[in-house]
Each structure stands twice: as C-alpha cells, then as structure tokens.
Amino acid sequence: MIRSSRGVTTVRATLGHQGLLASALRTREHVFAQIRGVFEGYGFEPLQTLAFERLETLTGKYGDEGDKLIFKILRRGEHEATGEADLALRYDMTVPLARVVAAYGSQLPTPYKRYAMGPVWRADCPGRGRFREFAQCDVDVVGSASPLADAEVVCALTDALDEVGVRDYRVPVNSRRALSGLLEVYGVPVELGGGVLVTLDKLDKLSPDKVAAKLADARSLAPDIAEALVGDLTAADAVERMQTALKDSEAGSAGLDEINRLLELASPRIGEDRLVFTPGLVRGLDYYTGVIFEVVAEGMPGSIASGGRYDGLISFLGGPDVPACGGSLGVERIIGLLGDGGGDAHRIDVAVTMIAEDTASELMGFAAQLRDAGLRTEIYLAASRKLAKQLKWAADRKARFALIYGASDKEARVITVRDMDSGEQTRAPASELAAHLAGVRTSGVAVRRLPPSAQ
Amino acid sequence: MIRSSRGVTTVRATLGHQGLLASALRTREHVFAQIRGVFEGYGFEPLQTLAFERLETLTGKYGDEGDKLIFKILRRGEHEATGEADLALRYDMTVPLARVVAAYGSQLPTPYKRYAMGPVWRADCPGRGRFREFAQCDVDVVGSASPLADAEVVCALTDALDEVGVRDYRVPVNSRRALSGLLEVYGVPVELGGGVLVTLDKLDKLSPDKVAAKLADARSLAPDIAEALVGDLTAADAVERMQTALKDSEAGSAGLDEINRLLELASPRIGEDRLVFTPGLVRGLDYYTGVIFEVVAEGMPGSIASGGRYDGLISFLGGPDVPACGGSLGVERIIGLLGDGGGDAHRIDVAVTMIAEDTASELMGFAAQLRDAGLRTEIYLAASRKLAKQLKWAADRKARFALIYGASDKEARVITVRDMDSGEQTRAPASELAAHLAGVRTSGVAVRRLPPSAQ
Numbered sequence: 001m002i003r004s005s006r007g008v009t010t011v012r013a014t015l016g017h018q019g020l021l022a023s024a025l026r027t028r029e030h031v032f033a034q035i036r037g038v039f040e041g042y043g044f045e046p047l048q049t050l051a052f053e054r055l056e057t058l059t060g061k062y063g064d065e066g067d068k069l070i071f072k073i074l075r076r077g078e079h080e081a082t083g084e085a086d087l088a089l090r091y092d093m094t095v096p097l098a099r100v101v102a103a104y105g106s107q108l109p110t111p112y113k114r115y116a117m118g119p120v121w122r123a124d125c126p127g128r129g130r131f132r133e134f135a136q137c138d139v140d141v142v143g144s145a146s147p148l149a150d151a152e153v154v155c156a157l158t159d160a161l162d163e164v165g166v167r168d169y170r171v172p173v174n175s176r177r178a179l180s181g182l183l184e185v186y187g188v189p190v191e192l193g194g195g196v197l198v199t200l201d202k203l204d205k206l207s208p209d210k211v212a213a214k215l216a217d218a219r220s221l222a223p224d225i226a227e228a229l230v231g232d233l234t235a236a237d238a239v240e241r242m243q244t245a246l247k248d249s250e251a252g253s254a255g256l257d258e259i260n261r262l263l264e265l266a267s268p269r270i271g272e273d274r275l276v277f278t279p280g281l282v283r284g285l286d287y288y289t290g291v292i293f294e295v296v297a298e299g300m301p302g303s304i305a306s307g308g309r310y311d312g313l314i315s316f317l318g319g320p321d322v323p324a325c326g327g328s329l330g331v332e333r334i335i336g337l338l339g340d341g342g343g344d345a346h347r348i349d350v351a352v353t354m355i356a357e358d359t360a361s362e363l364m365g366f367a368a369q370l371r372d373a374g375l376r377t378e379i380y381l382a383a384s385r386k387l388a389k390q391l392k393w394a395a396d397r398k399a400r401f402a403l404i405y406g407a408s409d410k411e412a413r414v415i416t417v418r419d420m421d422s423g424e425q426t427r428a429p430a431s432e433l434a435a436h437l438a439g440v441r442t443s444g445v446a447v448r449r450l451p452p453s454a455q
Numbered sequence: 456m457i458r459s460s461r462g463v464t465t466v467r468a469t470l471g472h473q474g475l476l477a478s479a480l481r482t483r484e485h486v487f488a489q490i491r492g493v494f495e496g497y498g499f500e501p502l503q504t505l506a507f508e509r510l511e512t513l514t515g516k517y518g519d520e521g522d523k524l525i526f527k528i529l530r531r532g533e534h535e536a537t538g539e540a541d542l543a544l545r546y547d548m549t550v551p552l553a554r555v556v557a558a559y560g561s562q563l564p565t566p567y568k569r570y571a572m573g574p575v576w577r578a579d580c581p582g583r584g585r586f587r588e589f590a591q592c593d594v595d596v597v598g599s600a601s602p603l604a605d606a607e608v609v610c611a612l613t614d615a616l617d618e619v620g621v622r623d624y625r626v627p628v629n630s631r632r633a634l635s636g637l638l639e640v641y642g643v644p645v646e647l648g649g650g651v652l653v654t655l656d657k658l659d660k661l662s663p664d665k666v667a668a669k670l671a672d673a674r675s676l677a678p679d680i681a682e683a684l685v686g687d688l689t690a691a692d693a694v695e696r697m698q699t700a701l702k703d704s705e706a707g708s709a710g711l712d713e714i715n716r717l718l719e720l721a722s723p724r725i726g727e728d729r730l731v732f733t734p735g736l737v738r739g740l741d742y743y744t745g746v747i748f749e750v751v752a753e754g755m756p757g758s759i760a761s762g763g764r765y766d767g768l769i770s771f772l773g774g775p776d777v778p779a780c781g782g783s784l785g786v787e788r789i790i791g792l793l794g795d796g797g798g799d800a801h802r803i804d805v806a807v808t809m810i811a812e813d814t815a816s817e818l819m820g821f822a823a824q825l826r827d828a829g830l831r832t833e834i835y836l837a838a839s840r841k842l843a844k845q846l847k848w849a850a851d852r853k854a855r856f857a858l859i860y861g862a863s864d865k866e867a868r869v870i871t872v873r874d875m876d877s878g879e880q881t882r883a884p885a886s887e888l889a890a891h892l893a894g895v896r897t898s899g900v901a902v903r904r905l906p907p908s909a910q
Contacts, residue, residue, distance in 0.1 A: 020501075020502070020503040020504075021500070021501075021502060022500035022501050022502070025501040025502070025503055026501065029491075029501075036484075038826075040831055041826040041829070041830070041831055041832065042826065042831075042832070042833070043803050043831055043832065043833030043852070045476070045477035045802075046475075046476075046477050046480040046481065046484075047475070047476060047477070047480070048475040048480055049475075050587070050588045051506060051544070051574060051576070051588060052526075052576075052588075068531070068532065071507075071528050071529075071531070071542075072528065072529040072531075072535070073526050073527065073528055073529070073544075074526075074527040074528070074529050074538075074540050076523070076526070076527075076578045077523065077578075080527070081538075082538070083529075083536075083537070083538015083539070084538070085529050087526075089506075089528075109851065109852070110837065111836045111837055113833070113836075119506060121506070121507075123531045123532075132505070133505045133506060133507075141836060143837070144836035144837060145838070146836045146837075146838070147815070148815055148818075148819070148834055148836055149836045151819060152819075152834065152836075155819075155823075159826075264816060265815060265816055265819055266819075268816065268819070268820060268823075269819070269823055347500075348498050354603075360602070360603055360720060361719060361720055361723065363603075364603070364606060364607075364610075364720055364721075364723070364724070365723060368610075368723075368724055371496040371497065371614075374496070375496070376495055376496055376497075376498055377496065377497070377498065378497065378498030378568070379603055379607065381566045381568075381596060381599035381601045381603055381604045381607070382565065382566055382598070382599060382601075383599075383600070383601070396564065397498070397564070
C-alpha cells in the first residue's frame with residue numbers, strides 16, 4: 001500500500017512521499033508560519049486536538065464514501081483480538097472542532113474564532129493531488145450569524161494566500177439559499193433537487209449539452225427544464241439572468257442578499273475582479289446552509305481553499321445549536337503552486353574542517369562562537385584527514401565559508417577562512433572569528449530560521 | 456478510554472487534554488521554534504515522515520512491553536473484516552529514521568545529520584507524565600563514529616534547553632562499554648549481566664541496601680558481589696573508585712576513554728559542574744553501544760532529554776551497518792518546567808466595536824489597515840449593538856485598544872480610540888489610524904507571531 005504512494009510528486013524533495021527532506025520542509029514550515037501570522041492577525045486563536053478521535057465521533061459525518069476513507073485504530077490489550085476499532089485518525093479539522101464545542105463550549109469565548117493547522121488522514125488511493133496524510137489550515141467562527149464573519153473567513157484565507165505568494169487566484173462565491181431558489185424558480189421537483197445540483201456541479205468539466213442530457217436521463221428532470229437551467233447558467237450573461245430570476249423566490253432573494261453582502265464587505269480587500277458571484281458553484285452541498293466559496297488558482301486543478309456557512313453542523317454533531325462558518329486552505333496544493341526558488345541558496349554558513357591532530361576541542365569552541373553569532377555551522381564528522389576531501393564535503397553542504405585550522409594556523413594562533421564561492425582565503429585571530437566572518441561576507445546573510453524560499 | 460486522560464495536567468490551558476487552547480499552544484509553538492533554531496544552527500537538517508509506518512517496521516523493535524503500546528491501524532475496504540492491522544502510528548522518531556536510511560540512504564549526505572520534531576503515540580495509561588500523544592524533538596548523526604558527533608548531539612540538546620529557558624539541569628553521562636567493564640571487574644557472571652544492570656538502575660529510587668538485596672534475591676547475584684558493587688557505586692568517591700576499577704578491564708578502559716573524550720569536548724560548552732560521569736547511569740540498555748546520557752532537571756521527575764550512541768541499531772532495523780548516535784528532548788516535560796509568564800499579556804491589539812448602522816464595510820477597512828500594520832485586530836461579530844456590552848467583549852479579549860465608530864464619529868470623519876487599560880479616549884482621522892495607534896501606545900508592542908511567554 002505504502003509503495004503505491006510514489007505517484008505524489010507535487011511537493012519536491014520527497015523520499016517517495018514517505019518522508020519530506022530539508023528544503024521541502026523548510027518551505028513548508030515557512031508557509032505555515034506565514035499562514036499562522038495572518039490568522040493571528042485576525043484574532044483567530046489556535047486550537048489543537050489529538051490526532052485521533054473516538055471512532056463514533058467520526059463515522060456518519062462524511063457520507064458513505066467518506067466513512068470508507070477513515071483510518072480506524074484497533075483496540076488494544078485483551079481487546080485487540082476482537083478485531084474491532086475504537087479510535088480513528090481525524091479526517092478533517094471541522095468535526096474535532098464541533099466535538100470540542102459540544103463538550104467544552106462554556107469555557108470558550110463567544111463568538112469563538114479558532115484556527116487549526118495540521119495533518120488529516122484519509123485512506124485514499126494516493127496520486128493526482130490526493131494524499132493519505134495532508135495538511136489543512138482552517139479558520140472558523142462559531143457563534144456568529146453576522147455576514148462579517150463570512151467576510152472575515154474569506155479575507156483571512158485570501159490574505160494568507162497573498163502572504164504566501166500565491167498570485168493568480170479567483171474566488172467563486174455562491175449561496176446554498178440561492179441554489180434552493182434556483183431549483184424553485186426553474187420548477188425542479190423538490191425530491192430531485194439534491195441530485196440535480198450534484199449533476200450541475202459537473203458544468204466545469206462537461207459540456208452544457210452533456211450536463212443537460214445527464215439531468216434528463218440520470219436525474220429524471222424534464223428535458224425543457226434541464227435545457228433552460230443549463231442554458232441560463234452557461235450563458236455569457238448568466239449572472240444577470242440569475243440575479244433577475246432568483247428574485248422570484250424567497251430563498252433565492254435571501255441567497256442573493258447574502259451573496260451581495262459578502263461581495264460588498266470582502267471585495268475592497270480581495271478585488272471585484274477576483275471575488276465573483278458564480279451561480280453554478282455547488283460545493284459542500286451536504287452541510288452548508290449559507291454562502292459557499294472556493295479558491296481556484298491558475299495551474300492547479302481543483303480548489304486550493306474552500307468553505308462556507310454551516311449553521312446546522314455543530315448541533316448535528318452533538319453540540320449546541322449555534323451558527324458557524326469557516327474555510328480551509330490545502331497546504332500541499334498551495335506549496336505546489338510556489339516556485340522552487342531556493343535551489344542555489346547556501347545550506348549552511350560555515351563548514352569547519354579538521355586536519356590537524358588534537359584540535360577537536362578548539363574547533364568545537366570556534367563552532368560555538370559562530371553559532372552564538374547566529375551562523376549555521378557544521379563540523380566535519382567523517383573519518384578522512386585530507387583537506388581536499390573535507391573541502392569537497394564543504395562544497396557538497398553548500399557552505400558559504402570553510403574554516404581551515406592546520407598546524408601552521410595553530411602555531412600562528414589564527415584560523416584560515418576560505419570563501420567557498422571565490423576560493424579566496426583570509427586569516428583571522430580566533431577571538432575575532434565571528435566578527436571577521438561578518439566583515440568578509442559580501443552577499444549572504446545568515447540563513448538560520450529562514451528558508452531559502454523566503455529570501 | 457479517552458476520558459481517563461484527564462490526569463494529565465502538566466500543560467496548562469488544556470481541554471481535558473483532548474485539545475490545547477491558545478496560550479498553551481503559543482508557548483508550545485514558540486518552544487518548537489527555539490529548538491528548531493538551535494538544531495539548524497548545528498547544521499542538522501529536518502526530516503519528516505508520515506504519522507504511520509507499516510506495522511512490521513515497528514513490531515519487535517521496542518521489546519515486549521513496547522510492542523503492546525503500539526497503536527495499530529485496521530486494514531481498510533474489503534480487508535477490514537479480517538480484524539487485522541497493516542499500519543501503525545509511530546512510537547518514536549528513531550525507527551522511522553532507520554527505515555528512511557535503509558531505503559534511501561544513497562540519496563542522503565554522509566554523515567547524515569537530521570532532526571525531527573513532532574508527535575509520537577503510545578497506547579499508555581495516561582497520567583503521571585505519561586501521554587498517549589506527545590512530542591519528541593530528536594537530533595541524530597548517522598554515519599560518523601567520531602566522538603565529536605556524540606559531543607555535538609549533547610551540546611545541541613543542552614543549547615536548546617538554554618534557548619528555551621530551562622536553567623537548573625544536570626547531564627549525567629556513562630557508557631555502555633563502561634557498564635560491561637563494571638560487570639566484568641566485579642565478577643558478575645555474563646548471563647546475569649542484563650538483569651543486574653536493570654536492578655542497578657533503581658539506585659536513584661531505592662536505598663543501597665534494598666538494591667543489594669534485590670540483586671541477591673531477584674538476580675541470583677552472590678551477596679558479596681552485590682554489596683561490593685552497590686557500596687562502590689554509592690560511595691561519596693564513587694567516580695574515583697570506578698575510574699580506578701574500570702582500568703582493569705579492556706571494555707571498562709575503552710568506556711572510560713569515551714566518557715572522558717565526551718567530557719573534554721562538551722564541558723567547555725555545558726559546564727564541568729553539569730556534565731558529570733555517573734557510573735550508575737544505566738539507560739537505554741536495549742540498543743545503546745557507546746556513551747549514554749540523560750538530562751535531569753530540578754522540579755521534574757524522570758529525564759527531560761536522553762540519548763547515546765547506537766551503532767548497531769540501523770542494521771538491526773534493516774539498514775546498512777553504519778555507526779550512529781542521537782538524542783531526544785521531551786517537549787511536554789520541558790514546557791512543564793517553564794513558568795506561566797504570559798497571563799497578563801494582551802491577547803489582541805485592537806478590538807473594533809460596531810454600534811452605528813451601515814458601518815461594517817468601513818470597519819473592515821479599518822481592520823485591514825491595522826492588520827497590514829502588524830496589529831492583531833478583531834471586529835465584534837456578535838449581535839448586540841450596545842457599546843457597554845461590546846466594550847466588555849473587548850475587555851474579555853484582553854484588547855489593548857478598542858475602536859469606537861459612532862454616528863458622530865462618522866460625521867466628523869474620525870475614529871474614537873479607547874485605551875482599554877486607562878479608559879482614556881482619543882480621536883484619529885481614519886487615514887491615520889495605524890500611525891495614531893503606534894503613537895498612542897505607551898508600553899505594548901504588537902504581539903503578533905510572538906507568544907506572551909516570549910516577551
């Protein structure tokens with residue numbers, strides 16, 4: 001099973017996606033820090049739960065297909081032989097939030113604005129943008145019915161994308177109420193509504209004709225209704241047609257109102273050209289109750305973020321009946337959109353070679369001095385005593401400088417500093433090593449704590 | 456099962472340890488960042504693996520007791536009904552490292568210096584410093600037999616403790632070879648050696664008499680040997696006695712040499728009073744082959760860090776036969792040592808109230824301006840329009856300032872800024888809001904991205 005995950009290649013420097021290596025991890029850590037900074041700027045507060053939940057907390061919440069993708073944990077000790085599971089790895093960040101609100105709501109502020117960042121697990125067949133372990137960064141507002149809450153959720157997510165450096169994205173917006181109004185206005189029988197919406201959701205992949213045919217065949221919708229619906233939704237002036245049509249329905253009008261309110265509040269920040277009413281957007285049909293949105297980016301299939309209002313979910317999950325809205329960023333897809341960037345950066349600042357006998361203690365002292373000055377410093381730890389071999393190691397480590405401390409250096413009480421880019425060598429007294437390196441550096445700054453991509 | 460975990464109280468602001476709330480999480484994130492900075496300064500590179508491994512990778516590696524504590528994941532789909540497990544949550548960071556080295560060693564630098572930070576899982580009975588999910592921060596050097604590698608591992612861990620702010624700690628050091636020499640010199644039969652060491656390890660908890668009695672009874676050691684061994688190990692001059700005694704054994708001499716080498720290399724950094732040869736230290740008997748150490752701190756039972764050289768482990772785990780050493784910090788215990796610190800800090804910088812009609816868009820613009828200036832800013836999202844109630848909310852959120860934008864403010868094109876500490880109110884033009892707040896602030900700086908405890 002694990003071996004089949006090699007198809008996942010959107011994140012660079014992976015080890016068969018079984019492990020992430022340094023450069024990919026630094027980029028990732030930096031992206032998390034950027035996202036966290038934006039979420040904190042909005043006053044969202046972090047909440048972290050354990051990786052696993054009770055199994056019954058998760059089952060029945062994600063539909064039949066979702067249930068099959070839950071990783072279940074076998075009972076332990078004397079119960080292991082039953083072959084039953086009692087715990088399960090979290091499938092998203094929303095259900096654990098709902099469980100916490102249900103159990104500890106009285107200890108939480110109202111409204112409660114939280115963010116969560118971390119892995120979720122799905123027993124999916126890996127490949128094509130699908131992962132068995134991937135990170136989600138969620139913001140949610142629990143306990144506010146205000147349109148401002150929806151606007152802040154959308155803006156927090158797009159601000160985070162801006163901060164990370166994602167540029168070419170759009171934010172299609174719709175409303176669950178508008179979709180109900182749509183079905184009503186076009187005379188779709190109530191019992192066919194859910195299925196019709198699922199098929200309409202294919203309009204971004206299939207031609208209008210095919211969708212209309214599917215509506216008539218698979219969903220038993222009258223062909224004239226199917227054609228009118230698809231025709232209006234795919235017309236060049238679809239938005240205007242919908243704005244007119246939806247006014248004939250109470251739900252449709254309410255939906256239009258909440259969409260317009262979101263556009264009004266969030267457009268100044270996001271841009272009118274990017275935040276757009278998209279009458280055919282049907283995402284998260286299962287539990288959304290108000291506005292819905294997603295973020296799509298040039299060069300990445302599917303969405304890189306999504307969310308909406310889900311006023312009924314927390315009570316369905318056993319919590320109090322409180323309004324809520326939220327959204328989620330898909331970190332792997334976002335990182336997939338970022339360029340490589342840091343390939344030529346120095347991996348460490350100083351490589352300390354060791355060629356003379358009995359100098360290990362002194363070299364450790366030099367290294368400590370440099371590390372205290374904020375320089376990433378490594379000492380040669382392999383067995384060779386040949387300088388050429390150790391300088392090759394320094395080059396392989398992409399060191400900015402190498403220190404050489406031979407017998408003659410030791411006698412003269414100096415250290416030779418080799419610029420690994422130019423090959424030039426200078427000498428410095430041991431006590432002034434850090435200051436000397438600060439002076440001799442021309443371009444680089446210490447990369448410590450900053451990933452190459454951030455420079 | 457989950458409910459029984461309430462005994463865990465070393466981390467503050469927990470939700471029954473099912474979830475960590477904001478202040479505890481900020482402290483934790485800050486500690487991780489500090490540790491990461493130190494590890495990177497030493498040139499260790501991050502490696503991250505998935506939360507789960509194949510079950511057979513983990514079983515048989517941690518002893519019978521350890522095997523029972525592995526969380527196993529049920530097979531999925533048509534195989535779920537078998538009740539069998541094929542995956543398991545990682546139990547530590549070392550076995551996943553060994554698996555990566557075994558599979559991808561040729562892609563890794565030699566020596567390979569890696570760090571890993573993240574949760575591990577053990578199906579332990581929670582309580583008394585034990586957790587079912589807890590974080591480890593590991594450094595390891597794979598492919599170097601140099602004593603410098605041991606010294607760098609110990610110094611990286613103690614530097615991290617210094618950085619985090621742990622002060623009163625000691626680092627007992629011993630050697631697996633010295634322990635072999637000890638058994639040899641005192642005439643302990645080879646077949647009793649393992650058991651004798653396990654019992655000697657109790658010397659920090661039981662009286663010397665009780666340990667000697669246990670050695671004779673439970674381990675079948677001749678009483679005169681048991682008494683001599685315990686007597687010498689607990690004498691005031693135990694170190695001197697051991698230094699003399701161990702010279703009579705080849706293994707003992709080699710052990711003393713490697714201990715002295717470590718003390719020589721690492722004492723200048725750590726301090727001679729803290730890094731001490733401790734002949735009775737017997738940790739990690741199972742796979743350590745050279746120097747071993749732990750870090751113990753005033754006020755925390757058990758150790759907060761530990762490690763040693765484990766030259767045989769990677770080949771035992773299916774990898775190449777390469778020397779290796781490493782160590783691990785226990786984050787929960789370290790955080791338990793840190794003071795509360797941030798209780799009085801402002802949770803957000805600016806709370807934006809909303810009392811006049813039709814001002815939501817303007818208020819979102821003010822908030823965006825402040826967030827762009829780095830100020831943590833929240834807008835009131837609940838339903839009340841009463842200023843007193845909203846100012847109470849601002850106080851509950853521990854805001855430094857509150858913005859008030861009433862009808863008269865709107866008319867005068869200004870915003871009223873209330874200092875939440877002094878109650879004093881000033882007015883500022885909308886376009887100069889961020890600059891005004893920067894000027895009016897007396898004490899605080901923006902807390903964004905910095906946890907209260909860091910100030």
